[in-house]
Amino acid sequence: MSQHSHPPSTSSWHRSVDERLCLIADGLSDYDDTPRNSLPTKDSTPLGQKLPGLGLLLRDYLDPDVTVKSTDFHKRLLCVFRESKYDSAYEKCLERLNADERDRVEKFVADDKPLEEVSDGFDMSVSLGVREHLQDLTGVSGFHVSSSGVQAVRFPAATGANDSESVHLEARSFTPVDVDGLTGDDTLDALHKNGRLHNFIRKLKDMFSGHKKESNVIVYENVPFKNWGMVVDYIPHYTCIPSSVAGVQHIVRFARDHDMSVRCAGFRHSWAPIFGRQGQITISLLSLAEATRIPNFTAMSKALPEWLFRKTELQTLEVVSGTPRVKGNVLVRIGASATNEQLRRWCIENNKYSYPLNVIMVEMTVGGTNAPICHGAGRRHQTLSDLVRKVEYVDCNGKLQTVDDPRLLRAAAGCFGLMGVVTHLTLEFEPMSYALMKPEKIPVLRAVPPPDDMAMDKIPPALRLPNWAPEQRAADIKRFEELATNGFYSEWFWFPYSDLCWVNCWDATADPSGTEDYPSNAQTFFMFISQFTMNVLQNAKILNELVEKLHMDEAAVTLISKAAMFTLPAWDEPVKTYLPDALHFQRGIQNVRVLDVEVEIPLQPSETDPSKPDYAVVRRAWWDAILTCYAHSSKGCPQRMPLEMRIMGGSDIVMAPQKGNKLGTCAIEVLTLEAAKNFWVPYAEEVVGKWLSYCDRGGKKINTRPHWAKQWDVINVDGKPWVEKMKAEDYRLEKEEFKELLAEIGRKHGWSLQDLKRRFSNEFFDAFYFDNI
Numbered sequence: 001m002s003q004h005s006h007p008p009s010t011s012s013w014h015r016s017v018d019e020r021l022c023l024i025a026d027g028l029s030d031y032d033d034t035p036r037n038s039l040p041t042k043d044s045t046p047l048g049q050k051l052p053g054l055g056l057l058l059r060d061y062l063d064p065d066v067t068v069k070s071t072d073f074h075k076r077l078l079c080v081f082r083e084s085k086y087d088s089a090y091e092k093c094l095e096r097l098n099a100d101e102r103d104r105v106e107k108f109v110a111d112d113k114p115l116e117e118v119s120d121g122f123d124m125s126v127s128l129g130v131r132e133h134l135q136d137l138t139g140v141s142g143f144h145v146s147s148s149g150v151q152a153v154r155f156p157a158a159t160g161a162n163d164s165e166s167v168h169l170e171a172r173s174f175t176p177v178d179v180d181g182l183t184g185d186d187t188l189d190a191l192h193k194n195g196r197l198h199n200f201i202r203k204l205k206d207m208f209s210g211h212k213k214e215s216n217v218i219v220y221e222n223v224p225f226k227n228w229g230m231v232v233d234y235i236p237h238y239t240c241i242p243s244s245v246a247g248v249q250h251i252v253r254f255a256r257d258h259d260m261s262v263r264c265a266g267f268r269h270s271w272a273p274i275f276g277r278q279g280q281i282t283i284s285l286l287s288l289a290e291a292t293r294i295p296n297f298t299a300m301s302k303a304l305p306e307w308l309f310r311k312t313e314l315q316t317l318e319v320v321s322g323t324p325r326v327k328g329n330v331l332v333r334i335g336a337s338a339t340n341e342q343l344r345r346w347c348i349e350n351n352k353y354s355y356p357l358n359v360i361m362v363e364m365t366v367g368g369t370n371a372p373i374c375h376g377a378g379r380r381h382q383t384l385s386d387l388v389r390k391v392e393y394v395d396c397n398g399k400l401q402t403v404d405d406p407r408l409l410r411a412a413a414g415c416f417g418l419m420g421v422v423t424h425l426t427l428e429f430e431p432m433s434y435a436l437m438k439p440e441k442i443p444v445l446r447a448v449p450p451p452d453d454m455a456m457d458k459i460p461p462a463l464r465l466p467n468w469a470p471e472q473r474a475a476d477i478k479r480f481e482e483l484a485t486n487g488f489y490s491e492w493f494w495f496p497y498s499d500l501c502w503v504n505c506w507d508a509t510a511d512p513s514g515t516e517d518y519p520s521n522a523q524t525f526f527m528f529i530s531q532f533t534m535n536v537l538q539n540a541k542i543l544n545e546l547v548e549k550l551h552m553d554e555a556a557v558t559l560i561s562k563a564a565m566f567t568l569p570a571w572d573e574p575v576k577t578y579l580p581d582a583l584h585f586q587r588g589i590q591n592v593r594v595l596d597v598e599v600e601i602p603l604q605p606s607e608t609d610p611s612k613p614d615y616a617v618v619r620r621a622w623w624d625a626i627l628t629c630y631a632h633s634s635k636g637c638p639q640r641m642p643l644e645m646r647i648m649g650g651s652d653i654v655m656a657p658q659k660g661n662k663l664g665t666c667a668i669e670v671l672t673l674e675a676a677k678n679f680w681v682p683y684a685e686e687v688v689g690k691w692l693s694y695c696d697r698g699g700k701k702i703n704t705r706p707h708w709a710k711q712w713d714v715i716n717v718d719g720k721p722w723v724e725k726m727k728a729e730d731y732r733l734e735k736e737e738f739k740e741l742l743a744e745i746g747r748k749h750g751w752s753l754q755d756l757k758r759r760f761s762n763e764f765f766d767a768f769y770f771d772n773i
Contacts, residue, residue, distance in 0.1 A: 012497040012554040012633050013460045020558045021058045027550045028055030047549050050086040050542055070566040071115050071526060074533050078109045087542035093535045119525030124588050145204040146216035153218060197221050207250040215244035225282060229271040236282035243312040245400060245423045253398035255281055261759055264417055266365035270709040271596060273764040274416055285337040285365050314423060317346045324428045331389055333426045336367030344580040353429040354579045357381040363590045367422050372709040373414040373656045377646035378489045379664040385653045388413035390426035396759035401749045411741035414653040418760050419742060433508040434515050435582030438574040440503045446476045447501035448492055451620040460630050481615050490647040495561035496629050496639050497554050502568045508579060518577035524587050530567035531591040538675040557637045594641050597684045598669030598707035599691050600657040613663040617694050621668050624690040638679035641671035654738045657705035685715055692717060705730045727768055735769055
């Protein structure tokens with residue numbers, strides 16, 4: 001989107017969403033009736049003709065006598081770009097889908113089929129980012145190593161973007177290999193000439209001697225690695241996909257014998273530099289045997305495909321014996337390769353136990369979610385790592401070890417993969433409960449009221465409420481604080497320049513009566529459609545012309561935010577659903593690639609009762625982010641996705657950014673679309689600068705720290721890399737305690753911190769933890 005200085009009267013500061021949509025409609029209205037078979041030259045083509053039907057859609061939406069349902073809004077909006085002969089975003093986004101998805105989208109948009117009909121039997125495939133990763137393996141030779149020997153493995157190369165669905169397990173070819181002879185086709189001759197790879201394959205084969213056939217490793221050489229956020233890339237020498245603990249052990253032993261490092265990756269949903277090293281070994285915990293099938297384990301329907309139960313050893317899900325810390329809870333042993341989707345389905349299918357917290361995204365491995373100390377929401381809940389009761393891992397000597405001492409788990413349960421390759425985690429689950437979801441759309445001013453000392457003239461006129469009396473303000477503050485303090489789940493969303501905030505706060509009950517599946521098949525398909533819409537809008541270059549014509553930088557972002565808010569539900573009465581379904585309420589969000597910066601702000605004590613939290617800093621952080629967004633509305637609109645805030649607990653994990661937050665934590669983040677990456681970092685630095693500036697009542701800076709899995713390595717604070725502050729101030733004591741606990745574990749298990757640095761570290765961890773080792 002281009003930048004343009006616009007008159008204040010047309011800006012988001014003064015204009016509500018509907019007023020801006022009216023301006024857009026007016027700017028297109030003269031041309032809505034232009035014959036669509038009339039094609040003037042490009043320079044003289046009316047903008048309304050380039051965006052056929054957009055003005056009419058917006059006028060219908062604005063007409064109080066016309067009802068435009070959320071599904072119809074998305075359908076007609078997509079139809080604008082489908083029919084436009086001047087923009088190819090719709091076609092290009094469609095090409096990235098598999099055949100079933102393309103067919104359903106076209107039926108929904110072009111054939112005007114009802115949502116219920118189009119969504120029948122729908123199963124969402126793996127995300128677009130994972131498909132890109134799988135495409136890197138197409139046409140590339142790999143080797144399947146097991147006790148049965150070695151087979152050359154080759155996926156057939158896809159013939160085009162539309163053939164991504166053809167890359168599946170059944171299409172792989174397997175050619176037996178005589179490892180010592182290695183003659184035959186080009187693939188085998190190439191391996192014969194590659195002494196290092198030949199040596200690796202041969203040694204793995206020897207290590208597998210005597211193991212079960214199910215224990216195997218697939219090996220690829222020099223396959224490029226890119227994380228989901230497209231901010232980390234390197235080329236590991238070997239990418240290994242093990243199916244068993246023994247496979248992991250063999251890989252690590254080879255690395256030990258050849259002085260190579262090993263790091264793991266799953267769905268690669270992190271923006272931080274926590275992956276592997278150039279030219280070393282990456283272990284992929286993303287099972288290709290499942291990720292390449294359609295339907296697959298991230299599918300969103302409730303139907304359980306039979307292959308789901310054919311898990312590898314690294315995808316174990318089982319209740320195990322032991323003594324949980326809370327009476328009535330149970331211990332559940334989970335393979336590191338198991339996904340949040342598999343875990344969600346397992347909990348619902350058994351309907352006995354559930355995790356009390358998790359991230360929203362289902363397309364993540366449990367090991368990958370736990371390693372960077374991820375979290376959910378609700379002040380009573382700590383991080384996912386705080387639920388860990390046992391860690392099983394392969395150490396730097398290739399030995400399988402366990403840690404279950406609560407004191408040592410404070411390091412081992414959230415160690416970023418530095419201790420070794422985690423194969424299984426045992427977590428403490430609670431009896432299944434049922435969420436009473438009742439999301440709301442509330443005026444921004446009332447959802448999270450501004451801090452008491454923020455004058456109303458600092459608030460955008462577009463957000464002000466003329467009849468917001470002091471009594472109503474006080475009631476709104478009280479309600480916000482009640483939801484934040486006592487809600488089982490507490491979360492707020494604000495999309496840029498929206499008049500409304502989406503509030504997703506709810507409690508849970510042990511009563512299962514009246515439980516219903518959420519989201520339904522139709523709802524999950526509509527979520528998929530909304531994500532497709534988002535990708536079309538962020539890639540539609542024609543919207544730059546809309547910005548220029550209207551002199552309104554926020555024009556495109558206004559459409560994006562309106563489409564997003566239309567997707568989110570708001571109900572008059574609560575819907576009771578399984579707790580895991582409520583925790584993962586928004587499915588398929590991994591299909592929209594974003595950039596994301598998040599901090600964890602400690603809740604401060606109330607002046608009148610220090611045992612209770614005060615939310616003044618929280619309200620300020622929320623509004624500082626909103627006002628910064630408005631301040632940049634004429635500078636390219638760098639924030640194009642929501643401001644999100646969750647209230648959660650503290651943590652006992654040593655390296656958790658929530659550690660020590662006895663009254664709880666405000667987890668607050670800003671996101672944007674990939675299309676805004678050129679504007680993003682300076683904007684994110686400005687927001688982070690405000691969030692890090694807050695002091696307690698004594699004038700001491702609050703120890704606000706970043707989420708380990710989000711963006712921080714590219715952010716400067718006070719003109720210096722944020723990571724320098726993290727090392728010298730934020731985690732100065734914690735990183736020493738972390739190393740001391742790891743060293744104690746090492747003395748028990750026969751390894752040293754020097755061994756960890758050589759075997760499981762990378763450039764960032766070398767500098768952050770092991771600079772004096």
